[in-house]
């Protein structure tokens with residue numbers, strides 16, 4: 001099956017249902033009280049890891065995900081139905097990024113994550129009856145659901161990543177230490193997609209990732225490029241496989257340096273990842289070749305193991321060392337979701353700040369979609385937050401419009417489910 005590890009899609013959570021405007025009616029009763037119910041909540045969009053998936057290929061064909069809106073409120077204080085979450089299944093280890101800001105919205109490695117929140121339902125007019133306003137003829141619209149253009153990027157969850165030149169025996173190694181059955185052949189780039197294998201030793205086990213071979217210039221796109229290094233980014237440990245026999249005419253010492261150069265070009269982080277060196281094909285190498293390479297690695301202070309994936313010589317000792325090392329290392333990396341600050345939120349929408357102000361029953365109702373996410377993070381109890389909010393109202397022109405429509409001190413202003421008395 002084709003391996004796809006990066007795709008762009010768009011997601012939109014459901015809008016909240018609108019609140020209803022309705023009045024109680026009974027035979028022979030003239031003016032009943034308001035009884036419009038609240039709208040229901042829109043459906044959240046949730047990403048859930050699914051271990052039966054190993055690629056993002058399905059998203060090549062379906063690109064738009066729109067979750068259902070909450071139902072509107074009804075008469076007799078009937079609340080509209082709230083919608084269950086819409087679940088999008090992805091391979092475990094998928095990172096969800098906002099295309100516009102580049103920030104990480106979720107790392108779908110463990111529990112399901114809500115990425116786009118459905119809008120709250122608007123309140124029905126039944127909620128707005130007060131002693132001074134007994135027949136409110138307005139209700140509130142539902143909040144818009146969040147929407148994002150996102151990039152899904154699979155970053156496999158593996159403890160150990162095998163890196164090295166093509167044909168050095170990475171796939172051969174994983175095939176003798178785990179149940180993985182990757183293709184093995186005597187030509188370069190046999191492996192074209194990452195392969196995971198579970199290595200078991202008694203009670204202990206860990207996950208090993210075999211990725212396509214790297215060559216000099218991989219970070220500039222030579223060979224299959226370094227794209228696949230994305231899948232070792234989370235690895236706790238790198239096993240650097242080198243062909244110590246030099247059977248293809250290269251010097252193992254140069255191979256080793258070149259691969260590390262490519263790792264560093266990909267990310268500083270990766271260059272600093274702990275490494276264990278596996279000198280493979282030692283069945284083909286002379287003692288001198290092995291000794292020379294071992295002392296070269298020894299000078300760098302790295303653990304060295306001579307192995308033969310073909311005869312399995314030395315592979316047990318290598319795996320024992322890997323397990324011992326893993327015990328000392330932190331768990332596989334998780335990426336934190338990155339929240340936008342208030343300021344960033346406001347700047348993001350500075351371009352498209354359209355709004356409407358309507359006056360109903362003496363209440364000034366402001367409708368502005370871009371204000372919804374801002375309102376959801378503004379803390380009205382906090383002075384600084386409130387001041388910021390007032391600045392937004394002013395700079396967007398909402399205050400000017402309220403004044404143009406004749407707002408007076410103490411008049412009620414209503415924005416989504418937030419209400420306040422106007423103060424000059």
Ligand SMILES: Nc1nc2c(ncn2[C@@H]2O[C@H](COP(=O)(O)OP(=O)(O)OP(=O)(O)O)[C@@H](O)[C@H]2O)c(=O)[nH]1
Pocket residue numbers: 165166167168169170171172173183184185186187188189190191192212213214280281282283284307308309310311
């Ligand atoms: N003699 C000998 N041959 C080996 C050894 N390990 C691998 N080979 C052979 O080397 C060739 C390449 O092995 P692979 O395991 O496919 O190498 P790879 O590093 O996965 O290669 P790519 O997927 O192309 O990057 C195959 O013909 C293997 O049989 C070894 O320890 N000794």
Ligand SMILES: [Mg+2]
Pocket residue numbers: 170171172182183184190191
């Ligand atoms: Mg291979």
